[in-house]
Amino acid sequence: MNETLRVIAERYSCRDYKNEMPSDELLQAIAKAAVQAPSGMNRQAWRVIVVKDKTLMQDMESEAMSYLANMEDKTSYNRIMERGGRLFYGAPCMIVVPIDPAALIDCGILCQNIVLAAASLGIANVMCGFTGLAFAGGVRAAEFSRRLGFPEGYVFGCSVLLGYANTIKPPHVPDEGKITFVG
Numbered sequence: 001m002n003e004t005l006r007v008i009a010e011r012y013s014c015r016d017y018k019n020e021m022p023s024d025e026l027l028q029a030i031a032k033a034a035v036q037a038p039s040g041m042n043r044q045a046w047r048v049i050v051v052k053d054k055t056l057m058q059d060m061e062s063e064a065m066s067y068l069a070n071m072e073d074k075t076s077y078n079r080i081m082e083r084g085g086r087l088f089y090g091a092p093c094m095i096v097v098p099i100d101p102a103a104l105i106d107c108g109i110l111c112q113n114i115v116l117a118a119a120s121l122g123i124a125n126v127m128c129g130f131t132g133l134a135f136a137g138g139v140r141a142a143e144f145s146r147r148l149g150f151p152e153g154y155v156f157g158c159s160v161l162l163g164y165a166n167t168i169k170p171p172h173v174p175d176e177g178k179i180t181f182v183g
C-alpha cells in the first residue's frame, strides 16, 4: 500500500478534540491542498476560509444548535445531544467553504482534499455539514456570511473541523460488496 492509500484507509471522522490549535504552517498546507482540488472547467468557484476565531465559532455553533433544537424532527438534535451536545466537538478551528451554488460537487471534492491532507499531517478532522444550519435563513445567516467574508452570491457549501484528537477512532470498515466490475 502506498502513502496515499494508507492515508485514505486510516482517515476517520474525529468527534472529540483537544484544546490545542494546529500551527498556521499546517493550516496553510491543508488550505493549499484544498485549492489544488479539481473543479468543473477549472472554475474554482469556491473560497477556503480558515477560522481560528473562537467567538465566531461559538456563535455559529450556538446558532446552528438552536436551529436544530427548534426543528420538528428532533432526530439530529438528539443525536448531537447524545454525543455531548457540541456540534463542533471542541475543535479549535475549522475551514468553511463557501461556493457558487452550482459548484456543490466541486465543494465535496475540495473538502475531501482537506480531510486527506489533514489526516496525512496528523490533524484530526471531520466534515461538518451541520455548520450550514447557521446559514439556513435564521436571523444571523447574513451576519455570519459577512463576518466570514463570503463573496457576493456564494453560499455555505460545507465545513471541516480541525484539531488534535482527544479520542482516536478506528476507520469505518469499507463495504467492498458495493464494488462491481462489468466486463
Ligand SMILES: Cc1cc2nc3c(=O)[nH]c(=O)nc-3n(C[C@H](O)[C@H](O)[C@H](O)COP(=O)(O)O)c2cc1C
Pocket: 011, 012, 013, 014, 015, 126, 127, 128, 129, 130, 131, 158, 171, 172
Ligand atoms: C457532506 C458531509 C457532511 C457531514 N457532516 C457531518 C456533521 O455535520 N457532523 C458530523 O459529526 N459528521 C459529519 N460528517 C461525517 C460523517 O458522518 C462520516 O464521514 C461518516 O459517518 C463515516 O465515518 P468516517 O468519516 O469516520 O469514515 C459529514 C460527512 C460528509 C461527507
